[in-house]
Amino acid sequence: MRSMTRRNRLMAAIKYLVCAIMILVIAVPLYISVMGGLKSVGQLRAEPVSLPNPVNWNQYTDMLTGKNGSFWPKLVNSVVIGLGTVGVILIIGTFAGYALARIKFKLNGLIYAYFQLGLLFPLAVAILPLYLQLRSFHLLDSAIGVILPQAAFGLAMMLMLLRGFIKAIPLELEEAAAIDGYSRFGFLFRIVVPLSTPILATVSVLTLVSSWNNFFTPLLVFNSEKKYTLPMGVMNFMGEHAADWNLILAYLTLAMIPAVIIYVLCQKYIVAGLTGGAIKG
Amino acid sequence: MAKRSIPKGSLNRANFLTLAILLGPALILFTALVIVPVFEAAIFSFYKWNGFGPMVNFRGFQNYIQFFKDAIVHKALLHNLIIAVVSLVVELPIAMLLAVIVCDPKFKGAVFFRTFFFLPYVLSEVITGVLWQFIYHPQYGLVRAIWGLFAPIETAPTLMGNTTTLLWAILVVIIWKYFGFHMTIYIAGLQDIPREQIEAATIDGASSWQTFISVTLPGMRTSIQLSVFFAIIGSFQLFDIVWAMGKGDPVNAGETIVTYMYKIGLQRFNIGYGGTIAVCIFLICLFFNVFYQKILVREDD
Known part of the structure; x- marks a missing residue:
């Protein structure tokens, strides 16, 4: 013993x-x-x-006082793009997720499978045509040109998580709501959305973090330095101050802090989203 | 099926307008920005085109023949493959070991360790890459300082300027950044294994190693399959970290297939050949995906 x-x-x-x-x-x-x-x-x-x-x-x-580098403007750009992506994906994703989870129609399964193709198509494969398309839509060098592709490529994951979640909401609730005279949209906004808060929070945090860290799409879209996001700002700053590593490290540290804060505050959602989505998928 | 009487028509039916409002925006966005570009890439891949003006220079399979002959493609794909294999044989076992350690309920501080191990995953690839570029820096870097403790500091290696060490330097960063992600997947898998199963094995006199082999590992099948899948697909789509650590150079020593595609397509504006590379990346991922599912499905029977 x-x-x-x-x-x-x-x-x-x-x-x-x-x-x-x-x-x-x-x-x-x-x-x-x-x-x-x-x-x-x-x-x-x-x-x-x-x-x-x-x-x-x-x-x-x-x-921090703006004497060197342009940390705050880059931070603001990153925030705008992050929140914009979350907003777009929440609105269109909730609508589509609800329809795919709850409404029976002929093409339902097919449309869901179509969205799931998104899990198979990596951004890298689409990047060249995406560039030309954004150019022809005049979306190059604009925040919207980053937000929309990010939302489009995040959609497959979002729908996978959301559809499963909404399916688990008891059908009786919807029937009761219908008897109470709620329209379909009334039901969606007053019952489905509040009940889905945990999964919507998870999707929002995951989308925010991946937008925050994304480098490929902004690299593709932005030409003017004042529109750069933080990761691009880091690369740009490094190019301009190749020898001043103390400055580069200060910039890196400041750029890291927001992600660390998001992580510490929202850890629960990040881990749940990655593992939950992963295991169910 | 019991018939229920509900006003406002059946819940399972919806008119076309409702469906269009609900699904329309998502379908349009997804089709325009995900599906169409992928097919366009496939079309471009048969042309020689710089992205401006009409696409007239049809080349048939010439770009594909070039792809198979291109020495840099071979190099880049070899790098991707090395990254995938090293992820599997080094990163995943580390992740597994840590998952098993921090999943033990008697292990004090488990939550703290988990939180900390996952932290690098939420940092941006670019920030991580630049930070490690400093760690490897031939004049200021930590690696140089550590080297100096054991050997004359002048002999310290320049890891990122050296074509044989660059890829390994990048690999260390990849493992540093992603092991926590795989660990988290394993923790989720471990938590699904009934505690009694492990206890029963222990009572039967199995050593912890035997328990791990005969109870824990089989119980974690799904999560292992997943993490292997992510590790391999991730290796073939690697871009940001490599780009932040010297864009794959010097002399393509760190080139991956995606960094090469980016250079061909958007730096040299050879959209046609870039499209060919994109299609081949897609086919590799698809092939792996189908192959992987097949094996798994067969074994699951």
Whole structure:
């Protein structure tokens, strides 16, 4: 019995060791980014790992006050595009998801299968024609030119999650609502949408995060620097300040913070969406 | 089927207008921006075209022949394949190990570890790529500093400037960023395995390794299949990280098939050949998808 507990203790110690190593592997690059933004270039070179001494706050403050780089405008662009994508996908996705979950019509199965093709078509395959199409619609270099493709490519996933969820809402509710005189749209807005809040929240957070991090679509669409999103801003800033790694790291750190905040606040939805959607699919 | 009397007609029926309002916007958006472009890519792939003016220079299968002969295509596809294989044999086992550790209810701090391990997944690929470019930096980087602890610092490798190490440098970043995602899928799978099954095996005297092989792994089939699928498809669609870490260069040492397609199509404006590459990416993914489903379906019987 004693050897058993000793063995268990050893196992536990090994487990904690493994976890501690992984924590270090994740944390050290992030630490280096945060601290690097507080160092001078000379310090960075001499002491890449140590704490900054003296602390140069000015890299961060210059960026936050707009003296250097253009952090806030890029952040605003990212927010606008993120919220725009969420808005579009929520409206058209909820409508379509409801119809596919609840209304019986001849082509229902076929239309659902058609949307599921979206899971099979990676953005990369469509990117060249998409570029030409956005050009012919005069949507290049505009936020809408990023929002619409992002929403279109997110739709398949959204419908998969939402259709299953709405199907699980008891039909009796809808019948009761119909007897109470609700129209189909009344039912959709007053009963289905409120009941679907958890899944809509999940879809919103997932869409927001993927829009926030998306680089391919904005790269395709934007020409003018003032419309760039944060990931593009990072690449652009790096191109302009190739040697000033302390500035680049400060920019990186600031650009990372919003995603980390979203993650910490909405972790539940992100994980549920990825695993729930994944397992059911 | 009991007949219910409900005013305003049957709930299961809807007139065309209602359907059009509900499904129309989604159908239009999806068709215009997902389906049509994919088919257009297929059409472009038979032409030589720079994206301007009429498409007149029909080339038949010439672009496809070029694709099969193109040395950079071979290189890029080999890179994609290496990334896929390394993801499977390195990343997924790490993810599995961590999932098993943090899924043990007696393991204190499990929630904290899970949260932390997933964190890199929510960072943007570009930010991650640039950050690691700094870590590998030949003058400032962490890798250089660590090297300096064990060997003369002047001999520190320039991982990203070197054609043999670049791909491996990128692979480390991919694993760093995505292992938490796979771990999360595995955790979901582990939580679906009834606790009693594992306890029963333990009571029967099975060691934890035996329990893992005979109870846990089979119980996680679905989640393993999923993570393998994501790892392979993801490898063949890789773009952002590579782009942020030197755009696949020097000399195509980190090129993936999507970065190459982007360069051909939107930097050299060879839309026709770019379309060919796009179609081939699609066919590879489709082939893998069908092949994978077939094997799984057969084994599930």
